[in-house]
Amino acid sequence: MSDASELPVGIADVEAAAVRIRDQAVRTPLLGSAALDARAGGRVLLKAETLQRTGSFKFRGAYNLISALDPAERDRGVVAFSSGNHAQGVAHAASLLGWASTVVMPADAPPLKIERTRAFGATVVTYDRATESREEIAAALAARTGAVTVPPYDHSMIMAGQGTVGLELAAQAAERELVPDQVLVPCGGGGLTAGIATALADRLPRAVVRPVEPAGYDDTTRSLAAGERVANAAGASSICDALLAPTPGELTFAVNAALAGPGLVVDDDQVRAAVRWAFEELKLAVEPGGAVALAAVLAGVADTADRVSVVVLSGGNTDARWLT
Amino acid sequence: MSDASELPVGIADVEAAAVRIRDQAVRTPLLGSAALDARAGGRVLLKAETLQRTGSFKFRGAYNLISALDPAERDRGVVAFSSGNHAQGVAHAASLLGWASTVVMPADAPPLKIERTRAFGATVVTYDRATESREEIAAALAARTGAVTVPPYDHSMIMAGQGTVGLELAAQAAERELVPDQVLVPCGGGGLTAGIATALADRLPRAVVRPVEPAGYDDTTRSLAAGERVANAAGASSICDALLAPTPGELTFAVNAALAGPGLVVDDDQVRAAVRWAFEELKLAVEPGGAVALAAVLAGVADTADRVSVVVLSGGNTDARWLT
DSSP: OOOGGGSSOOHHHHHHHHHHHTTTSOOOOEEEOHHHHHHHTSEEEEEEGGGSGGGBTHHHHHHHHHHTSOGGGGGGOEEEEOSSHHHHHHHHHHHHHTOOEEEEEETTSOHHHHHHHHHTTOEEEEEOTTTOOHHHHHHHHHHHHOOEEOOSSSSHHHHHHHHHHHHHHHHHHHHTTOOOSEEEEEOSSSHHHHHHHHHHHHHOTTSEEEEEEETTOOHHHHHHHHTSOOOOOTTOOOSOGGGOOSSOOHHHHHHHHHHOOOOEEEOHHHHHHHHHHIIIIIOBOOOGGGGHHHHHHHTTOSOOTTSEEEEEEOBOOOOGGGGO | OOOGGGSSOOHHHHHHHHHHHTTTSOOOOEEEOHHHHHHHTSEEEEEEGGGSGGGBTHHHHHHHHHHTSOGGGGGGOEEEEOSSHHHHHHHHHHHHHTOOEEEEEETTSOHHHHHHHHHTTOEEEEEOTTTOOHHHHHHHHHHHHOOEEOOSSSSHHHHHHHHHHHHHHHHHHHHTTOOOSEEEEEOSSSHHHHHHHHHHHHHOTTOEEEEEEETTOOHHHHHHHHTSOOOOOTTOOOSOGGGOOSSOOHHHHHHHHHHOOOOEEEOHHHHHHHHHHIIIIIOBOOOGGGGHHHHHHHTTOSOOTTSEEEEEEOBOOOOGGGGO
16 A cells, blocks of 8 residues: 555545535435345345435535636636536536536436536537547546636546545444444446545544455456556447446556455446345435446445445436336 | 323334334435425425335334344244335345344235335235235234334334434434424324424424325314224225325324324325425435325415425435436
């Protein structure tokens, strides 16, 4: 493990984020489920970020970053690219803070996510995922308008904001007199994992933080095993639209290589079963990408026997298509 | 308002129930939603009994009653009649306490509820709602086997158990430094309303407790207005299978006439919209009967402007049929 002081985000950043977002973000509940404990053969607690503003944890990082910008520059606006959850987080955070926002979204993003991003006040610009580069479109927009880019994960303020999930779950587990052995975190670009790992390195240093990824998009799992950033093969598909990052972020990987892993991988069938189980047994709407950590428990991919595990349910922006 | 000391349940009974169920029932979260506040024009908090064991508040009353029985008589077992949520509450509470259970359910109850009741360990006996009397079947079973009947609402121990919802929401609102002006409660036989009204008469005496009922099954609303128990017209239909009681209970009405009302009524379309809204915006699975109080807010049937309102989401045992 490398010296934490060399990492791009630290516990002080996460604690500052917690203060910044305190009055706007939901302190989401840490839920228990006797049915899940029985399935897992151990104690499992669910950090329900599905109940966060905008339906995912992304609001935390977006609000943390935008609220730290100079309000005198509000007229420049902010710009982001996202398949959906970060889009909504940025749109809503910007709107609460009086910033205009433009979000670059793939034309094939879930229609619900595009619609909700507009409803939260953003101008949505769509692009063709196969032929256009969202980074280039966003950069061109930023260059033309002077807008500040809010990246989806590879930024210390974003990781710090997401890390408040870790501060909360540590405190909430302590309120129940439980000490988590492991925390399973849905992982796309790695910002949520990096933030939680940063928080828990301080609050629960013996807990293992494990990123969970969909098959075909297991870049963080393989990168952690290889000790360097590796990319996903082109052309993979997954129902986890929220987790389709091509490689780990540069900054997120630096943190995760030091503080998290090894990773876990689940396939689409295991995710579908988890989404249905969450609805029927937990009474929670969870989107496929938000359900991968739960899927790892239900499918036995994670070792939960006789342990205290925390499962992060990272997002719930889905329609009912997975339930029937 | 009559003298509280004449009522069939009092605050001491609810407080004793809270102690009895403490280690088994979930202290369900009191959730906030900025989207709901915006819709309501006031502050709305959601008491999510959908996240209770067995997916509804019914576990509280059942566990309270059965845990107070003499364990030496366990071999007699318990018997109950229910369209579904009370069935699951009794089956699970009985099983945790080592009692066998038999539950009389209508043959046309939602298959999910029958299946889950069996999964919680009960023997299920079905009957024809049109031609048979569930009370007679349950009474015959009890007479034959010596089983103890666990009534769905008209019993002081059941009302006391459900009243723990009121103790919790009062404490949870206080933790947020909010003082509810009104509490909207889904109402079938009236046990949950009576329990909550009993708890809040002590903890939040200025809060108005309002039962909310589906059109066609608005017996409590009309009874409160008439000052005496009146029945529903035969042949009414509603998608709120959990709330189809023919009349208010004798004991529940005595409490509710003293401490609750006036009632509110919502129609099936308003309930359908609320079930969908709960899934899409709140990310919660709520069954039709569990969503009537939310429907009253969303449809503007309840006056929520500039007030602090608590909405009880009483159950979530549904499949996805209402979402598509």
